[in-house]
Amino acid sequence: MAHPVVEFTSASSWAMIEDKFSDFGKETLAKLVQFVKDEVLPAERVAHAQIPTDPEQRWKVVIPVVQDLKVKAKKLGLWNLFLSKAHYPKYGVPLSNLEYAVMAEVLGRGGQMASEAVNCSAPDTGNMEVLARYGSPEQQKKWLEPLLNGEIRSAFSMTERFVSSSDATNIRTSIRQEGDEIVINGHKWWISGAGDPRCALHLVLGKSDPNNSDKYQQQSIVIVPSNAPGVKIVRPMKVFGYDDAPEGHCEVIYDNVRVPLSNLVLGWGKGFEIIQGRLGPGRIHHCMRSIGAAQMALDLMIQRVTDPSRKTFGKYLYQHGTVVADIAKSTAEIEGARLLVLSAAQQIDKFQAKGAMREIAIAKFVVPSMALQVVDRAIQAFGAEGVSQDQPISYAWAGLRTLRLADGPDAVHIQQVGQRELKRAPALTRRAAEIREKEKKLVEKYGLKGHL
Amino acid sequence: MAHPVVEFTSASSWAMIEDKFSDFGKETLAKLVQFVKDEVLPAERVAHAQIPTDPEQRWKVVIPVVQDLKVKAKKLGLWNLFLSKAHYPKYGVPLSNLEYAVMAEVLGRGGQMASEAVNCSAPDTGNMEVLARYGSPEQQKKWLEPLLNGEIRSAFSMTERFVSSSDATNIRTSIRQEGDEIVINGHKWWISGAGDPRCALHLVLGKSDPNNSDKYQQQSIVIVPSNAPGVKIVRPMKVFGYDDAPEGHCEVIYDNVRVPLSNLVLGWGKGFEIIQGRLGPGRIHHCMRSIGAAQMALDLMIQRVTDPSRKTFGKYLYQHGTVVADIAKSTAEIEGARLLVLSAAQQIDKFQAKGAMREIAIAKFVVPSMALQVVDRAIQAFGAEGVSQDQPISYAWAGLRTLRLADGPDAVHIQQVGQRELKRAPALTRRAAEIREKEKKLVEKYGLKGHL
């Protein structure tokens, strides 16, 4: 019998990877599919309804239905699935990146909430990885374990206002030691999760040694409790009108914030090293969730265009114009992108994130654009309703659009892949020369001098 | 000396049409450019700041700065520019559609507010055209004149919830006579402007004769005062997170609403005829404003990528990746689309909307997609800021996206243009046959039998 995940992905992509799944992986995946179908998807609109509309109150709520989902998920063992035991022996679960990739696709059908329900939502995931890998035992006890338990949430504070902080050397936030304290001053924005009432800590990137001749040693990361004096949430940034409450993406000012020395992560000057490690697999998580979002949008589109109550001029919507072709193209694009992400996940399993940089970068620039296109076609099929609050695709679109900017804009990944390809030039040129040498002999052998 | 509009459009497109402008047209255009630059653009963010954030209060405000702009504009004679005297001798201004098209592009740089400042904003424009063309003297006095004066606003109530009302035969709203009254029952949504405190009337389309064998005679339009008992504003529809307060696009229920017989427009069964006439030139207005929005986005992008404070890795943004190519493509796409719209406007002037259906339909499906693409590139250049409330391009994108759905989705216009082209087949086939006949003679003349 086919694995239940087939209903949520494609039989052929599953066939490509099924034998790379452990029994535990298959069972967990089956449970997750059931959980998403039975518990998460029915709760989606309920959760939105539980967020107050009042511009102040929206930021103070812990959504009841999501809290209840978390309890259920934990009981089912659907928890922290992103944290691969192979890479995090102490805290991890015995799942490979490939196995989690498929789970992330399943989660992607249910929006942010689905990931939160199984304690796999950004930015907590990356922060837990940082603390699991680089945190001191004390830091792990104080911050990592409550995060792993889903009791608190966290923010990652890197992006700065007024500069292009995608070049980390442009960072202006200052982190300096004063006695046995660290003092932080800086102006950040787009700090996801900082609005959440449960957010207990910010991992803050800043410059601790701005004059270091090695510009990748200038940065450090410190843990800042979100209730530390001087942490000011200025406002939520909006994404096409959405404020993403209660989590939000906030503008935050750190105004002479003081934390103990023990809150430094890994060591002085290690900030760049930490963010490099943090971003790799996380990009794949985003990508795989985006595949799920795209598939969800296509599924909705198929329902809409076959809905008899939507006929116009005596025909089903699918009988008009280019609808069938749009569906076919979306199918093919999702399928191709899905295989690319699975392939990247498998590379990470085999060669770590470092050995999968090409595949990660490809997925990073291919998948969000693909998903946006698929969702946009679905929007078009739904008419005005497609851009409204009555369908999840408008919100999905906005979220996907930010993925073309977050964790490095498309152009960065495109350039990286292109430059890497250019490095193949010497080997290619060498091979071409060898072939020309052999060709010469054939030219002689067949008496063709002057004919080529 | 070059006309001041050149700064806001392109010298070469202006050169194509300059000699089609009257002196009055040129002067008015020059005044408008000045007004937009000096008054409207500085007021744009001010206006947004004057809309309350409270979800109730947002719908009760008349934005002070916009009110002040209206007073100034009217004094300057920049008023009702859309209403061409050639088509509306009594109420119109002596401007052609082509002349207004260029003005609409200029207005398009300043968002919805710019159009409102000169009393040229939808849906009032279309409604004023309807009342000017089809209204009774009484209706004109009571409703049209205050609209023309900018004292009240209005809504056009056509789209229905739960059905595909782009096929007007699917309309379910009932309009029936009872004594000397008309009774209206129906469930509409996406009724733009219905949220505005100044909205005084809805033009409501419904079925008055649902069994008429001619399905284009089944519909009628009546004027419904927005304060009539039974008019219920259910909620604002959102466009990707935006509610577009205070105007909004509302869900509205008409529950046994009663209006006097004299509120019927033009006559029983004339609804379809009225909407046909209403939609033509209005589409061009949207298109031309979209050109302005796209040009605004490109201008912002150019500023951003040349901003020295945005350098990364030692280079200006424009020195990275495909930015220059993106700017070049945007330039070319705007220019081509602009000429298409100008050409459509000129067709309307020459042959009425009916004789310009091909050009209007082409503009309608080309322009919004083009503008979305240009704005999307600008968003990408701005990074996360591009999707936020800090730049007008995110809001512009959302508005443009609805234009691929409003007044007929893209597919309708594409099919219309394609079907119209297919009608050229007989003439083409005839010409091909004539050419083959002449070819035969040449074959004979040159002794080439059997060679073709």
Added chain:
Amino acid sequence: MAHPVVEFTSASSWAMIEDKFSDFGKETLAKLVQFVKDEVLPAERVAHAQIPTDPEQRWKVVIPVVQDLKVKAKKLGLWNLFLSKAHYPKYGVPLSNLEYAVMAEVLGRGGQMASEAVNCSAPDTGNMEVLARYGSPEQQKKWLEPLLNGEIRSAFSMTERFVSSSDATNIRTSIRQEGDEIVINGHKWWISGAGDPRCALHLVLGKSDPNNSDKYQQQSIVIVPSNAPGVKIVRPMKVFGYDDAPEGHCEVIYDNVRVPLSNLVLGWGKGFEIIQGRLGPGRIHHCMRSIGAAQMALDLMIQRVTDPSRKTFGKYLYQHGTVVADIAKSTAEIEGARLLVLSAAQQIDKFQAKGAMREIAIAKFVVPSMALQVVDRAIQAFGAEGVSQDQPISYAWAGLRTLRLADGPDAVHIQQVGQRELKRAPALTRRAAEIREKEKKLVEKYGLKGHL
């Protein structure tokens, strides 16, 4: 150590499938890579030089270097690799479709000649499959065995002039029994291989029972010796100026051709059944070769843009404009398409061609367009030389372009995939209804009535 194929494909796609290869598969693949590098690629331009330019003589040559390659390949066991033992127990080689798919990519780097060298070139491959599956023992002995030995070649004669024969019911060629003979009359074109001096047989599709009420029982296929009286090669059809001599794609008239009854394949009325079976896996072969062609073009492009002798204005070509981005996009597109084809090949292995129709159709419409785009970018990088006889990419482009038309135009495959997706609608609608049911309970539980 990495398998040598990695040099010709990508490490990550190889990692996805390596464990699906048998030892024999891996060894054969390694030998093939070596053979293509050492023998085929050096012979490519030599082979072209050995084709006479005289318009008559071009069709009489057996290319010496290709003949020599065939001898070598056979000796190495690189022979008939396409014929999977699993499907053809008597004549096949122990390779899966997936294994052959990778080999076909390798062969695709060397054009038509590479495939011929290992006796894997169309249309012989499909014809051998037909004869191996449906041929009588006598037919197999007389025609299949010499084909398997590479002693003769063959043509598949289906497409007709003047009608749209992609709809097989439009076929006009008549095949009728007269005593113990079959008489064939018809006008075909685009009969690939019919120009080759070694072409010994045509498999001809025609109507044997045009009035049969089941329109898929009207057709039959007969073996026509190419030297039978009445077989007239009218002319070679050209593909963008190329005549593809000596094989060609010929216009052929069958004028009262008579063959013995024993030349009927499978039985009367079995024509449609045979072509259905013939086309499936062959489409994947084409696709996989196209991946190889695209990768070859990209490799050439990388060499060109890094060539110091091609600098302009002091910069390498790759430092201009969008070259690096074009390379990155090509890389990603090849990679995604490659995974799609591998996935389709694996589906065929698991579920036969019938169970892989979705994946085959996706590959069929995605791959040729992708490859054309990649090759086109390479052409652009080469300047005018790119469209000329001095680079293989111009010829590759023309060949790839025909693949969007051959074996069903893109539109057929797109519609098929789209329609198949629409069949998921009832299951999707059912699931949505279940979710709504569960949602209702949650609404009740959390007291949210009226809020959704």
Added chain:
Amino acid sequence: MAHPVVEFTSASSWAMIEDKFSDFGKETLAKLVQFVKDEVLPAERVAHAQIPTDPEQRWKVVIPVVQDLKVKAKKLGLWNLFLSKAHYPKYGVPLSNLEYAVMAEVLGRGGQMASEAVNCSAPDTGNMEVLARYGSPEQQKKWLEPLLNGEIRSAFSMTERFVSSSDATNIRTSIRQEGDEIVINGHKWWISGAGDPRCALHLVLGKSDPNNSDKYQQQSIVIVPSNAPGVKIVRPMKVFGYDDAPEGHCEVIYDNVRVPLSNLVLGWGKGFEIIQGRLGPGRIHHCMRSIGAAQMALDLMIQRVTDPSRKTFGKYLYQHGTVVADIAKSTAEIEGARLLVLSAAQQIDKFQAKGAMREIAIAKFVVPSMALQVVDRAIQAFGAEGVSQDQPISYAWAGLRTLRLADGPDAVHIQQVGQRELKRAPALTRRAAEIREKEKKLVEKYGLKGHL
């Protein structure tokens, strides 16, 4: 009554420019339309049949039907239409660039032959412009007048093998004075027209002063009689399989060719100046012909998809898949591109080629890609026949593809437009600053400090 050109272009684009045509322009255009319809189009396939297939003989023919067309055209006054009197008072005809642009579109429907029939074919047109503008009276008498009379033909010899000669500083051909002679040594290719038996002269660009510190003063141009000793036609370059006989695009070696000093054009070091002037308007000619080719392809596509004999599965081709949408998009793309070229032509008329560089560059990178896309859709509609010698669209495609490379590849024009746009940055930034200033005052006026 509508002007007859409307049949060959669009009514709306004609409406945009009609009032810019002189009476002479309108009459000439009407005659040209008639001539193309009655004489040129019927002769198209005849001309191809009159070119021998023998690879030697193909280069020795003067096509009889084209010669006859030339006689007729000259008699009708349809001659040298490209040479605007405004710019070439002595030799020109009283037509503007805009007027000729429309004529070039009409000519573009008939391929290369149509232009030759009215003595408006490249590279003669550019060469005549050079000689008319820069030639000495002696040069004009000897070379220009026979060219203007259509008695001889010519070549422009710039592109070099082995280097990227799009950067003119890479040119290696040597031009040096020896006594009263000039000695030329160089290796060129893609020399269009050099294969023609009537080709009497080459304008050869080379380096006369390779060490000049001003690198745009290093080049000179000389007239080389094609029968001068040392002029060696090596081979025709092919464009996707086509050799374009009898004109061809030849590889040419100049081996110690000697010409009198009087063959120097304009003066030593003037080579770069001459080619700059030569290329501007010519690019527009190509573009406008391409519009005609695209429209021709669309017209053929419309005939094909409405042809009852091409029905499949009971439906016309246009009733399948995305055909109608493809036609609509092609229509819109042609229309937009046409307006761009007309606008560029008008700019040239107003401000010379120099003042129209933006518009020329836009047209140059937009039009060929657009036309390729339209022609490619037509090919797809024709099935295999579309890529063959039986339809003009395959040949048109190949020719159009070279236009993305000739006279500067796309990337050069794209970069030029993008860089030019970037120059608007200071003005835009200034305007933005002014707006912010005014905004500040409004913020104060309305008491909004801290709200923006």
